[in-house]
Each structure stands twice: as C-alpha cells, then as structure tokens.
Amino acid sequence: MPSPDMRKPILELEGITKSYGTAANPLPVLKGIDLMVRDGEYCAIIGPSGSGKSTLLNIIGALDRPTTGTYRLAGRDVSTMPDDELSRVRNTRIGFVFQSFHLITHLTVLENVEMPLFYARQPKAARRKRCLDLIERVGLGHRPGHLPSELSGGERQRAAVARALAGDPAMILADEPTGNLDSKTSDEIMRLFLDLHAGGTTIVLITHDPEIARVAPRRVLLRDGLVVSDERESTPAKPREPRIVPSEVADVPG
Amino acid sequence: MFLGELVFEALRNLARHKLRSFLTALGIIFGVASVMSMMSAGEGARQAILEQINQLGIRNIIVNAKKPPAEQNAEDEGSGFQLAYGITFKDAAQIAETLPFIDSVLPVHDKDRWIWFKSRRVEAKVRAVTDDYLPTLKLFPILGRTLTAEDSLERRRVCVVRRRLLNEARYLGDPLKLRLKVDTDYYQVVGVLPDFEFQSPNKAALGIDDRALEVYIPFDTGIDRMGIETVTSRSGSFEASRVELHQLICTVNTEENVLHAARGIKTILESFHDKKDYEVTVPLELLESRQKTQKVFNIVLPIVAGISLLVGGIGILNIMLATITERTREIGIRRALGATGADITSQFLIETVTLSTVGGLLGLALGGAGVVALRHFTDWDAVVTPESVALSLGISCLTGVAFGLYPARRAAQMDPIEALRHE
Numbered sequence: 311m312p313s314p315d316m317r318k319p320i321l322e323l324e325g326i327t328k329s330y331g332t333a334a335n336p337l338p339v340l341k342g343i344d345l346m347v348r349d350g351e352y353c354a355i356i357g358p359s360g361s362g363k364s365t366l367l368n369i370i371g372a373l374d375r376p377t378t379g380t381y382r383l384a385g386r387d388v389s390t391m392p393d394d395e396l397s398r399v400r401n402t403r404i405g406f407v408f409q410s411f412h413l414i415t416h417l418t419v420l421e422n423v424e425m426p427l428f429y430a431r432q433p434k435a436a437r438r439k440r441c442l443d444l445i446e447r448v449g450l451g452h453r454p455g456h457l458p459s460e461l462s463g464g465e466r467q468r469a470a471v472a473r474a475l476a477g478d479p480a481m482i483l484a485d486e487p488t489g490n491l492d493s494k495t496s497d498e499i500m501r502l503f504l505d506l507h508a509g510g511t512t513i514v515l516i517t518h519d520p521e522i523a524r525v526a527p528r529r530v531l532l533r534d535g536l537v538v539s540d541e542r543e544s545t546p547a548k549p550r551e552p553r554i555v556p557s558e559v560a561d562v563p564g
Numbered sequence: 565m566f567l568g569e570l571v572f573e574a575l576r577n578l579a580r581h582k583l584r585s586f587l588t589a590l591g592i593i594f595g596v597a598s599v600m601s602m603m604s605a606g607e608g609a610r611q612a613i614l615e616q617i618n619q620l621g622i623r624n625i626i627v628n629a630k631k632p633p634a635e636q637n638a639e640d641e642g643s644g645f646q647l648a649y650g651i652t653f654k655d656a657a658q659i660a661e662t663l664p665f666i667d668s669v670l671p672v673h674d675k676d677r678w679i680w681f682k683s684r685r686v687e688a689k690v691r692a693v694t695d696d697y698l699p700t701l702k703l704f705p706i707l708g709r710t711l712t713a714e715d716s717l718e719r720r721r722v723c724v725v726r727r728r729l730l731n732e733a734r735y736l737g738d739p740l741k742l743r744l745k746v747d748t749d750y751y752q753v754v755g756v757l758p759d760f761e762f763q764s765p766n767k768a769a770l771g772i773d774d775r776a777l778e779v780y781i782p783f784d785t786g787i788d789r790m791g792i793e794t795v796t797s798r799s800g801s802f803e804a805s806r807v808e809l810h811q812l813i814c815t816v817n818t819e820e821n822v823l824h825a826a827r828g829i830k831t832i833l834e835s836f837h838d839k840k841d842y843e844v845t846v847p848l849e850l851l852e853s854r855q856k857t858q859k860v861f862n863i864v865l866p867i868v869a870g871i872s873l874l875v876g877g878i879g880i881l882n883i884m885l886a887t888i889t890e891r892t893r894e895i896g897i898r899r900a901l902g903a904t905g906a907d908i909t910s911q912f913l914i915e916t917v918t919l920s921t922v923g924g925l926l927g928l929a930l931g932g933a934g935v936v937a938l939r940h941f942t943d944w945d946a947v948v949t950p951e952s953v954a955l956s957l958g959i960s961c962l963t964g965v966a967f968g969l970y971p972a973r974r975a976a977q978m979d980p981i982e983a984l985r986h987e
Contacts, residue, residue: 412900
C-alpha cells in the first residue's frame with residue numbers, strides 16, 4: 311500500500327466559509343475550513359451540535375455551495391457549479407449514507423439500490439446485475455425484493471450502503487450512519503465500513519459521537535465552524551467486540 | 565427506455581392508491597365520456613342526414629298530396645260525395661313549363677290494392693310511375709329490368725315489385741315468370757327491387773310506409789286501367805276520393821338553383837290550391853338546417869371540452885400538489901442521489917399525464933357504453949369516429965400536461981436539503 315501522502319486527493323476544501331442570514335447581518339457557520347482527504351482514506355469528522363457539521367456535510371455532499379472558498383472533488387471544482395452539474399457530481403462521485411437510511415419506502419431494496427444508476431441512465435440489465443452483487447456484498451443477498459419496511463434497522467442501513475456503492479463513487483459520505491441503530495447493529499455497520507475501507511473505498515464519516523469516530527484511522531474535530539484538530543493513527547482501534555463479519559450475518563436465519 | 569421505466573413507475577404509484585387515483589381521474593373520465601358521446605351523437609346525426617339527402621337526391625324537390633284536415637272538407641261534403649284533393653295534372657304541367665330550372669317533373673299516382681297470388685292475397689301500394697322514377701331514386705332492380713318509356717306508351721301490363729312482396733306472398737318460384745292479379749287485371753313481373761331500407765323521415769317524404777309493399781307499374785297503364793278516383797268502403801259507408809297525382813318529383817338542373825326552384829314550386833302550388841292539401845320536401849333544406857346545427861355544435865363542443873378539461877384538471881392539480889407534499893422526502897432522496905430538476909419534473913409530469921390518460925381511457929370506455937346505450941334506447945344512430953377517440957384522448961393527455969406542469973415544477977424546485985429533512 312502506498313503511503314497516504316502519495317495518493318491523489320479526493321476531497322480538497324480550501325478556506326470554505328458559509329454564512330446564513332442577510333448580507334448586512336451575516337450569520338457565519340463555517341469560518342474557513344481547510345481539509346484534504348486522499349484516495350482510500352477513512353476520515354471521521356467529529357463535531358458537537360452547533361459546530362457546523364451539517365452545513366459542512368451539505369457542502370461536501372454537493373447539496374449546497376460554500377459562500378467563499380474552493381471545494382474540489384476528485385480534481386473538479388464543485389464550489390461554483392450550476393445545479394444540474396451538482397446533480398451529476400452527487401450521482402457519480404458521492405455515495406450517501408444517511409442517519410435515517412432515507413430509503414424510498416414503496417420501492418424494493420433492489421430498486422432503491424439501483425436508483426443512482428437509474429439517474430446515470432444505465433441500462434436496466436447491467437444495473438440489475440451490479441446491484442444484486444452489491445446487495446450480496448453487504449449481506450442482504452437473501453432479500454433484494456423486500457420493502458424497506460420489512461427489514462430491520464441494520465438491514466436498512468446495509469441496503470443504504472449498497473445504494474451508496476452502486477454508482478462506484480469517489481467517496482462514501484456517511485452522516486451519523488449509526489445514529490438510529492442499537493449498539494450491536496451499530497458495530498456491524500462500522501465493521502462494514504472498515505471492510506469497505508480495507509477494499510480501498512474512500513470514506514468520510516460525519517458524527518457527533520467520539521466513540522463511533524474512534525474506529526476511523528483519521529479523526530478531524532470541528533468546533534464553532536473551524537477545524538480544531540486533525541489526528542491520524544497508524545493502527546486504528548477496532549470496533550467494540552468484533553464478532554461476526556457481515557457475510558456470516560447473511561447466513562443467520564431471520 | 566428511461567421514459568418507459570418512468571411510465572411503469574407512475575402506473576405502479578397510481579395502483580398503490582387505487583381509490584384516490586380513481587376519484588382524481590373522475591373529472592377526466594366524465595369529461596372524456598361526454599365529449600366522446602357528444603361527438604358520436606353529432607356524427608351519427610350528420611351521417612343520417614347525409615344518407616337521407618343522398619337517398620332523396622340533393623337536386624330533387626318532392627311534392628306529396630296530403631289529405632287536408634277534416635274541418636276544411638266541410639264545404640265539400642255538400643257538393644258531392646267525392647273528396648277531391650292533392651296535386652293535379654295542371655300543377656305538374658305548370659311547374660314543368662313555367663319554372664326555368666326544372667329538368668323533369670315525375671308524376672306518381674298511388675292506389676292501395678289487394679294483390680292476388682292464386683288464393684293468397686297481400687295488401688300493397690300500387691304506384692303508377694314514369695320510367696325515370698326508379699332511377700331517380702336510385703332504385704335499381706336486382707333481377708330483371710326496370711320500367712321503360714315503351715311500357716307506358718303501349719300501356720303494357722307489367723310491374724316491378726319489391727322482394728319483400730314475394731316473401732309475404734310465400735312465392736318461391738322464378739319471380740320473372742310470376743303474374744300478379746291487381747283488381748281484375750294480371751300484371752307480368754319484369755323486375756325485382758332489393759329490400760331497400762329508407763330512413764323513417766324519408767319514408768314520409770316519399771310516401772312509403774312500412775306495411776305497404778310497393779308494386780310499380782307504368783304511369784299510363786295505371787291511369788288508364790285504374791282511373792284517378794278511389795272508392796273505399798269503411799264500416800258500411802262508402803267514401804270516394806279523387807286525387808289526380810299523389811306525388812311529384814321535380815329534378816332541378818343544378819344544386820344552386822334548388823332553393824329558387826323550391827320557392828317557385830311553392831308559389832305555383834299556393835296560387836292553385838285553397839286548401840293545404842300538399843306538402844313540399846326539399847332535401848337540400850335538410851342539409852342547410854343540418855349546417856346550422858353543426859355551427860351550434862362547433863361552438864358547444866369546445867366549451868364542453870374546455871369545461872371538462874378545467875374541472876378534471878383542477879382535480880388533478882389538487883391531488884398532485886398534495887402528493888408532492890406527501891412525497892417531499894422521496895424528492896429529497898432522489899435529488900441527493902443525483903436526480904436533476906428536470907428528472908424530478910419529468911417524473912411527476914409523467915405521473916400526471918399517466919393518470920389523466922388512464923382516466924381518458926376509462927372515459928372512452930364509459931363514452932363507448934354511452935354510445936351503445938344511445939343506440940339501444942333512442943333512435944339516434946351515434947357513430948364512434950376515430951377523430952372523436954383521438955380528440956378525447958388528446959384532451960385528457962393535454963389536461964395532464966397543462967395541470968401537471970405546475971406541481972412538477974414545484975417538486976423540482978424544492979431545496980434538496982430541506983426536502984431530505986422533511987418528516
């Protein structure tokens with residue numbers, strides 16, 4: 311594995327600010343953030359509520375534009391793109407995993423996972439094959455035709471991870487992915503992320519919980535709209551009591 | 565491909581809320597059904613009139629003798645036992661000689677008679693007609709020949725009959741070998757006419773009725789052998805009538821002159837007749853009145869179509885706005901996963917158009933049922949035309965586009981971040 315500094319940057323934030331409110335009475339939320347995440351990194355952004363975490367998430371997720379500063383995603387400047395191009399960027403470069411799963415309730419797991427590829431206008435057959443593989447990989451191979459309401463929380467989040475991976479994005483952007491899960495399923499999802507990381511996927515995880523962030527090899531601490539610390543560990547902590555790997559979960563009935 | 569999947573998805577969404585979709589589409593369903601059945605009824609009426617005019621001949625003017633109302637006869641009762649009315653030879657000659665546009669005047673004299681076949685008898689209307697009469701009304705024999713000028717000139721005792729007459733008489737042999745007995749005379753059958761079916765207004769105009777079966781004989785033969793006086797006995801008392809001609813068919817040289825000629829004919833008849841004992845039918849006038857109704861129809865139909873579009877469209881608009889609020893989170897998710905504003909617009913627009921088109925199809929089915937009911941329960945021959953189907957479907961599609969555009973645009977303009985947070 312090449313040294314982290316040798317790999318190409320995926321996420322580059324330079325002097326990102328974001329203000330709400332009026333021009334006369336601005337309400338700065340982000341006050342100049344510099345951050346670089348390289349290909350294959352697993353980076354947790356930790357911030358208590360009010361630190362500008364959600365605002366940063368929206369900017370990194372290309373859902374919103376910064377007030378000032380430059381944001382390059384996989385080499386392309388995203389900070390000034392028009393809406394339709396931002397949609398393209400979200401579609402092809404970013405895989406979202408949300409706290410409340412955000413699966414479309416009336417579509418099956420497979421259809422949910424297919425959605426990014428649908429908007430990428432991929433032909434149905436190719437789409438289907440790739441997505442079934444991904445569903446298998448996250449350990450839901452036995453229920454691609456189920457509706458989200460028929461799944462447990464952990465299974466829903468696995469489906470969401472599969473969906474995030476579907477478009478083969480430059481990075482996975484996870485927003486409190488374990489926020490709605492109990493500690494056991496929480497650990498399973500974190501393990502899934504570690505597996506993906508081991509496979510070379512770039513992951514940016516945003517959370518308020520230092521416990522969750524502990525798993526990530528790199529932790530960026532956000533406070534009052536500024537990065538206050540950026541620590542790396544050569545050997546990150548393992549998740550609490552790692553017991554079963556996801557592929558084995560699939561074999562457990564029920 | 566992308567479009568196909570969106571339509572499929574839209575259909576699935578509609579099927580998820582069957583009752584709601586149905587109620588939403590109800591306005592469209594009734595609108596389309598009414599437009600379609602209206603157009604079909606109008607088209608049926610148009611075809612009926614055209615066929616009617618075609619049967620009677622657009623350049624013809626038909627004058628029928630009519631028994632005058634009873635009170636007008638009172639003065640005649642004293643002067644004799646004979647009731648004289650109807651068209652006279654003088655009328656016919658006057659029309660033929662004084663009006664410039666008339667090509668020909670065809671006189672007809674009718675007698676109701678028993679026709680005998682051996683021991684069977686059938687009541688028939690014997691019509692003494694000139695040789696031009698049958699071709700003018702496009703009545704051509706399916707067997708044998710029509711009447712000729714010579715038949716009349718030589719006072720031949722020949723006749724042309726309707727096939728139904730042969731059926732009524734249970735005659736199974738060769739019709740052309742048949743001799744019919746009318747009164748005391750025998751007439752050789754020389755031609756058989758098909759079982760033509762006239763429309764009911766035309767039957768009146770031509771003096772044909774359903775139960776009478778016509779036997780056509782040469783004009784002069786008829787006048788010579790049967791005379792112009794008729795004595796009928798009814799419940800013991802005799803009634804005599806004298807009618808010179810029962811019908812005149814005047815053919816005008818060109819279509820433009822028909823209305824002038826009709827005015828001339830009416831003027832001549834008015835000056836010769838004190839009583840209203842005749843009736844003038846001008847097929848072209850039917851066409852004119854038809855064109856007037858068509859004009860009214862051309863105004864009413866777009867109004868009905870417009871109202872149905874509006875009512876159906878508002879229902880759809882309403883439910884789509886509600887749907888979009890209900891599905892805000894879905895819209896946010898789709899946007900986050902890379903759907904552009906245009907993708908969202910097309911998704912909801914297609915859903916609306918699918919709803920209105922399905923409504924349109926149901927409306928067509930209902931309209932079709934309406935047409936069947938019209939045909940069954942009234943004498944309107946409503947006709948479903950491809951244009952009415954296309955127009956109805958077009959209206960429903962258009963409604964979907966017109967009223968789906970606003971909700972779809974609103975969905976597309978939602979802020980993805982807000983939409984994702986929506987509970």
